[in-house]
Amino acid sequence: MEKALHLKGVSKAFGAVVVADSLDLELEAGEALGVIGPNGAGKTSMFNLITGTLKVDRGEILHFGRPIAHLPVAARCRQGIARSFQIPKPFGDMSVYENVLTAAAFGGPCGERAASGRALEVLELTGLAPKANARAGSLTLLERKRLELARALATDPKVLLLDEIAGGLTERECAALIAVIGDIRATGVSLIWIEHIVHALLAVVDRLVVINFGVKIAEGDPHEVIRSPQVAEIYMGIAADA
Numbered sequence: 001m002e003k004a005l006h007l008k009g010v011s012k013a014f015g016a017v018v019v020a021d022s023l024d025l026e027l028e029a030g031e032a033l034g035v036i037g038p039n040g041a042g043k044t045s046m047f048n049l050i051t052g053t054l055k056v057d058r059g060e061i062l063h064f065g066r067p068i069a070h071l072p073v074a075a076r077c078r079q080g081i082a083r084s085f086q087i088p089k090p091f092g093d094m095s096v097y098e099n100v101l102t103a104a105a106f107g108g109p110c111g112e113r114a115a116s117g118r119a120l121e122v123l124e125l126t127g128l129a130p131k132a133n134a135r136a137g138s139l140t141l142l143e144r145k146r147l148e149l150a151r152a153l154a155t156d157p158k159v160l161l162l163d164e165i166a167g168g169l170t171e172r173e174c175a176a177l178i179a180v181i182g183d184i185r186a187t188g189v190s191l192i193w194i195e196h197i198v199h200a201l202l203a204v205v206d207r208l209v210v211i212n213f214g215v216k217i218a219e220g221d222p223h224e225v226i227r228s229p230q231v232a233e234i235y236m237g238i239a240a241d242a
Helices: 043-051 073-078 096-107 111-125 141-153 171-185 198-202 222-226 229-236
Strands: 005-014 017-027 032-036 058-063 081-083 159-163 190-194 207-212 215-220
Touching: 005 043, 017 043, 017 058, 017 215, 032 043, 032 198, 043 073, 043 081, 043 159, 043 190, 073 081, 073 096, 081 141, 096 111, 096 141, 111 141, 111 171, 141 159, 141 171, 171 190, 171 198, 198 222, 207 222, 207 229, 215 222, 215 229
Parallel strands: 032 190, 032 207, 081 159, 159 190
Antiparallel strands: 005 017, 005 058, 207 215
């Protein structure tokens, strides 16, 4: 079966600053993949390369076997790649429903006529239906995170990229968000989740990848990767041979 997403030798640099160094990454259809690494490791840059915000210097990006590195951002979104951002920035003066409707109408394949049904479906999935008519600027942080998910899902993605979506939440709020992401997983969407809150990742993902300085240094079973000496050295300064 073709991979939902496959990065093959992807590299990107800004002068001497390398954000992706011959990066190889595979995402199976229906899989949830977690990505961790210290600040500045190149995690968000990887998402920018996948979505087209950054242009690849070298390498290939395949989406279900089709090369996409040459496509603009909008085309990649319509082909089924959506993302959330670390800091939610909804259209504050529009309603929650209008925010999601806009994403469904202009970011996905369903078109304007079917956008309303898709928006309502996504609001139910993310638990935002009771807030449909609320002004987006009035939402709590957790609700804005839900809206960030809803806007991405409204485009009907095959691959969903989550960038530190649990950041800033309390433990209780984080648990609520994990439950929503679990419901999203049940729809069959493939998922890559960058997160510093490791216990949130461990509750959701099938596999874990560690990136540092744009290089993949570990991957595998999430619990085994977390316990690896390399990860301890990166996060806590404990030498691998200590």
